[in-house]
Amino acid sequence: MQSCAAQAAGAGTAAFRFAAGDPSARTTDAASSSYDASRSYGNRSLLRADPLEQLRGRQVGAGRVPQVPRKACVQAILRVDREAADRDREDGSEKGAQRKRSSFSLQASSSLAMPSLDFPRSRSTSPVRQKTAQERVDDAVRKQAALMADIRIPPGAEMDGELLETAYERSGEVCAEYAKTFYLGTKLMTPERQRAIWAIYVWCRRTDELVDGPNASHITPAALDRWEQRLEDVFAGKPFDMLDAALTDTVRKFPVHIQPFRDMIDGMRMDLYKKRYETFEELYLYCYNVAGTVGLMSTPVMGIAPEYAEDEDAVREIYDDALALGIANQLTNILRDVGEDARRGRIYLPLEELSRFGVTEQDIFDGVVTDRWRSFMRWQLARARDYFAKAERGVMKLDRQSRWPVYASLVLYRQILDSIEKNDFDNFHKRAYVPKFKKLLSLPEAFVRSQLPHSSHGLKVASSSKVAE
Numbered sequence: 001m002q003s004c005a006a007q008a009a010g011a012g013t014a015a016f017r018f019a020a021g022d023p024s025a026r027t028t029d030a031a032s033s034s035y036d037a038s039r040s041y042g043n044r045s046l047l048r049a050d051p052l053e054q055l056r057g058r059q060v061g062a063g064r065v066p067q068v069p070r071k072a073c074v075q076a077i078l079r080v081d082r083e084a085a086d087r088d089r090e091d092g093s094e095k096g097a098q099r100k101r102s103s104f105s106l107q108a109s110s111s112l113a114m115p116s117l118d119f120p121r122s123r124s125t126s127p128v129r130q131k132t133a134q135e136r137v138d139d140a141v142r143k144q145a146a147l148m149a150d151i152r153i154p155p156g157a158e159m160d161g162e163l164l165e166t167a168y169e170r171s172g173e174v175c176a177e178y179a180k181t182f183y184l185g186t187k188l189m190t191p192e193r194q195r196a197i198w199a200i201y202v203w204c205r206r207t208d209e210l211v212d213g214p215n216a217s218h219i220t221p222a223a224l225d226r227w228e229q230r231l232e233d234v235f236a237g238k239p240f241d242m243l244d245a246a247l248t249d250t251v252r253k254f255p256v257h258i259q260p261f262r263d264m265i266d267g268m269r270m271d272l273y274k275k276r277y278e279t280f281e282e283l284y285l286y287c288y289n290v291a292g293t294v295g296l297m298s299t300p301v302m303g304i305a306p307e308y309a310e311d312e313d314a315v316r317e318i319y320d321d322a323l324a325l326g327i328a329n330q331l332t333n334i335l336r337d338v339g340e341d342a343r344r345g346r347i348y349l350p351l352e353e354l355s356r357f358g359v360t361e362q363d364i365f366d367g368v369v370t371d372r373w374r375s376f377m378r379w380q381l382a383r384a385r386d387y388f389a390k391a392e393r394g395v396m397k398l399d400r401q402s403r404w405p406v407y408a409s410l411v412l413y414r415q416i417l418d419s420i421e422k423n424d425f426d427n428f429h430k431r432a433y434v435p436k437f438k439k440l441l442s443l444p445e446a447f448v449r450s451q452l453p454h455s456s457h458g459l460k461v462a463s464s465s466k467v468a469e
């Protein structure tokens, strides 16, 4: 059988070749690619460009794109540059971890600052952060919200249809491989949206793999800097490989701002060095970076209902709600994975809040469920549910066609919180999950509720849990 390396090389992209172990293709690797202008392709010249040009040649010559087994292809795609990472470490480029963005210039908008949630907002104590978490997040929301009306397909700038088709197909394959349920959920979307969400998902997954994948221990801040440079190229119309090309096309068709993508890379930077979170504000920023950003990236694709789309304040509020869904999901993830994270030496719970409930770090490493732990968890669950409640209101303001998949994902993820509760808060030894039959049962209910008029729905969710102290 042809090896993964050979098959990946057959797919014609140098990224595949490098990932499969061909050093001559080194500069094209995902994390290592400092942008090489001679390899780039602008809006109009995608067809002539290497490496997609090679792929196209094969399509014409052989009549079809070589088929790479899904798993092998996905693994090859997601592999990162071990050599470059080692080199970076030798360079001592860890300094990059301290890199701070200078683009946050606006003051926080009070209407966006976690409006209905009375959570801590103390200033960050970290010396490298000059803006509060809330200011940073608000800035990204403002930038994204301001793009709502911007449709960005310059005349004549469309990419080649056939190639793009393949690029999106590959994105769908990665998505199906990594997140089966989510992939099925995307089937509820219109084809255009579905493809765009695949492209965004793949970029997020590749970004996450840099710090969470098999080569994570070799990833340095410099490798993330190069990944960010590559992101800038994607938005500048110069995609590096096929998966990037799908994203380039997506961000042309939908008014998606680059800021949330940059911020997600920042979240990965944070994950490289940060093992503890002192306050909720610190944790909130992390949750925004790794998941709230997804809400900001996805909403322009899912679309806003016409009755809100022209109203600037409403649009901002919807983005706040989208952000809340990401935060809710990430908080849920954290609460579900406490034991798993502790075994990796990590605690993603605010130490300040733990101590307020009389829980120590050692208690977490020991994994004993005490009454103090239960009270702490009840409080955490209530907060996560409040974020879900806020998001729920926003879902109803999305384009009607998009409400069902988003609402279904919200309901399914929120049930993990119920499951933690059913496990008597033992998230040290038991992994909370939602059984398949329950997931299936949720779908029709989510459909019905997602089609209700916004006002009746709002009344229903407004009474959701309060954060109890």
Ligand SMILES: CC(C)=CCC/C(C)=C/CC/C(C)=C/CC/C(C)=C/[C@@H]1[C@@H](COP(=O)(O)OP(=O)(O)O)[C@]1(C)CC/C=C(\C)CC/C=C(\C)CCC=C(C)C
Residues within 6 Å of the ligand: 179, 181, 182, 183, 184, 185, 186, 187, 197, 200, 201, 204, 205, 208, 290, 291, 292, 294, 295, 296, 298, 299, 302, 318, 319, 321, 322, 323, 325, 326, 329, 330, 333, 391, 392, 394, 395, 398, 405, 406, 408, 409
């Ligand atoms: C199921 C379905 C079709 C959902 C539609 C919703 C949608 C478009 C989601 C986008 C998904 C996406 C692009 C995810 C990127 C990958 C990522 C960073 C995922 C993280 C989730 C957990 O992932 P993980 O695989 O590590 O965890 P599991 O072990 O599998 O549990 C995240 C933690 C966060 C994902 C964040 C969201 C899903 C937020 C989505 C927000 C919106 C779609 C905006 C909705 C708009 C309003 C107004 C509420």
